[in-house]
Amino acid sequence: FLYENGYASKEDIDGAIRTGLGHPMGPFELMDMVGLDVIDFIAQATYQETGAEEDKPNESISKLVAEGKFGRKSGEGFYEYAK
Known part of the structure; x- marks a missing residue:
């Protein structure tokens, strides 16, 4: 939703998930891997x-x-x- 509606870039979202939640990768990186x-x-x-x-x-x-x-x-x- 955030990406689709222009509120945040995929880089920002992935970075927030990595740093804020401590995940090894963000959702866009994970989708690319899968x-x-x-x-x-x-x-x-x-x-x-x-x-x-x-x-x-x-x-x-x-x-x-x-x-x-x-x-x-x-x-x-x-x-x-x-x-």
Whole structure:
């Protein structure tokens, strides 16, 4: 919500989670590690099952997946990675 609505950058959100909560990585870094295609697939399946608006797949993630940007495994997702 914060990222989608322009309240905070992905870098700021990831940094806040790492430093404020002591997690080893933030949510955008974690999604890139898991694979945005996997995240999108899970969201699509959940939404298909529930039909609930809150389960609707995230447009930013779906857009990146459509562009072939799956995260670390493809070299680019929310962040860019050296191949």
